Amino acid sequence: MAEYRAEVVIWMLSGTLSLVMMLVWMAQAQAAPGGQIRGYDAAGFATYFLSTWLVSQLLVVWVAWELDFEIRQGTLSAKLLRPLDPMWTHYASHVAERLVRLVPMLVLVTAFALLSGARFTTEWWAYPAALGLAALGFTARFLYEYAIGLLAFWTESSTSFQELAWLVYAALGGMFAPLDFYPAWVQGVAVWTPFPYMLGLPAQLLAGKAGPEDALRGALVMLGWLVVFWFLRLAVWRAGLKKYGAVGA
Amino acid sequence: MSRYLRLLRIFTGATLSAQLEYRANFVGALLASLGEVGVALLGLGIVFGQPGITSVGGWSFREALLVTGFFMLTEGVISVFIQPNMSKIADAIRTGSMDFTLLKPIDAQFGVSTRHLNVLRAPDLLIGLGLIAYAASGLTVTPLGALGAALLYASAVVIVYCIWLALSTTAFWFVKTQNVAELFNGVFGAARFPVSAFPLPVRAFLTFVVPVAFITTVPAQAMTGELAWGVALASPVVAAALFVVTRLFWLRAVGSYTSASS
Numbered sequence: 001m002a003e004y005r006a007e008v009v010i011w012m013l014s015g016t017l018s019l020v021m022m023l024v025w026m027a028q029a030q031a032a033p034g035g036q037i038r039g040y041d042a043a044g045f046a047t048y049f050l051s052t053w054l055v056s057q058l059l060v061v062w063v064a065w066e067l068d069f070e071i072r073q074g075t076l077s078a079k080l081l082r083p084l085d086p087m088w089t090h091y092a093s094h095v096a097e098r099l100v101r102l103v104p105m106l107v108l109v110t111a112f113a114l115l116s117g118a119r120f121t122t123e124w125w126a127y128p129a130a131l132g133l134a135a136l137g138f139t140a141r142f143l144y145e146y147a148i149g150l151l152a153f154w155t156e157s158s159t160s161f162q163e164l165a166w167l168v169y170a171a172l173g174g175m176f177a178p179l180d181f182y183p184a185w186v187q188g189v190a191v192w193t194p195f196p197y198m199l200g201l202p203a204q205l206l207a208g209k210a211g212p213e214d215a216l217r218g219a220l221v222m223l224g225w226l227v228v229f230w231f232l233r234l235a236v237w238r239a240g241l242k243k244y245g246a247v248g249a
Numbered sequence: 250m251s252r253y254l255r256l257l258r259i260f261t262g263a264t265l266s267a268q269l270e271y272r273a274n275f276v277g278a279l280l281a282s283l284g285e286v287g288v289a290l291l292g293l294g295i296v297f298g299q300p301g302i303t304s305v306g307g308w309s310f311r312e313a314l315l316v317t318g319f320f321m322l323t324e325g326v327i328s329v330f331i332q333p334n335m336s337k338i339a340d341a342i343r344t345g346s347m348d349f350t351l352l353k354p355i356d357a358q359f360g361v362s363t364r365h366l367n368v369l370r371a372p373d374l375l376i377g378l379g380l381i382a383y384a385a386s387g388l389t390v391t392p393l394g395a396l397g398a399a400l401l402y403a404s405a406v407v408i409v410y411c412i413w414l415a416l417s418t419t420a421f422w423f424v425k426t427q428n429v430a431e432l433f434n435g436v437f438g439a440a441r442f443p444v445s446a447f448p449l450p451v452r453a454f455l456t457f458v459v460p461v462a463f464i465t466t467v468p469a470q471a472m473t474g475e476l477a478w479g480v481a482l483a484s485p486v487v488a489a490a491l492f493v494v495t496r497l498f499w500l501r502a503v504g505s506y507t508s509a510s511s
Binding site: 160 | 287288435442451
């Protein structure tokens, strides 16, 4: 992964949605009477959105694209001969990319924070808690995106499903605004999904707007979802392999 | 000239029949279009959903929706006409098939820019036009304003085409360019909001460094009749200047091309 250092930086910069939303909300807060919206002033928005940007960088998953390619080109066949589920190779390469990403990411966040006036929390426990939640969130996202990528066994539109899944993740995770800005019924739906706990909650921890008990509850919910996604991935994988063998590959 | 028009017709027919063979892909393309419009509308909807917020950077909801309409339309123009061609330039250089394009008795830039179409993303164009029509129906739009918007949008398309061509032309030296296109998409994402919704330094960046403001905000302003004459004139000038510069850049790149094997 370290071979692609320049590309990793470009990929990081191309995920700009949370930065665009940050700038819009900051300008809105400055124009609002009292200089704030729902308790967030410009610096508050900067802190929240830079945190979501940071967390979303840790949650990046592209495995659906790779599976789509491997299944369509047939390169999956060679991997099936190995005595290890190919999932682990993908997982390892995603984790390795995180390590390459870390240094330029911290440099960029520091630069953006200085420019926008963001202030992260001073509570030390919030950082390991956010990192732990991000690790759980990344694994959950990896598993469900893997299941979506495996749809390439049946359909040619698996990467489009992946784009739709990204939309739900970004919307319910809180990339457009903190979750309490959403209509009440959307919040009611969102708490039953894993998305607010993988993106919004770690960001709120970094911004100092969530406590340790929120982090603990979020971690428990994420663990539950991990089990669900684990079995979902396994079921799709087994069904898909049968289908793959059936076409004679 | 008529020869180029005939070629356009042949190219269009050829890609149409090639793409319509894969009908299942249509479902995928439709999902992707819905995803794009979903992101654009959610961003706007949540901002205007807050109590007390009636405008974004001085634009009412209808007016901002007009900008989103132009954004979706441009997404469509990029995915139907521009990206399918531009993404193949790097491949053609890597594999050496660029030789064939250069040997043909037509202008090579015309050849690489018009050969392919992605008709499956045409719903983006319809969604964009639909959003513009819906937003305009709640605003007072004069015929002159609509005409001005159409003309300024033509310059906007030229600007988008030039930026993509310039980025793709770097493939003559760098071989790989998908990443640069990603970076453009990232900056272009800001165009879903009126440029005045951003803090002042960012606004300047989006107007003068990467002219995103001319692509969506300026045509929308022309439609609502809030466009200053200076800006109205600047847009075609920027487009013409960019076109000349990218043309020269393209000719230079072709001049330095030495085929894949030599």
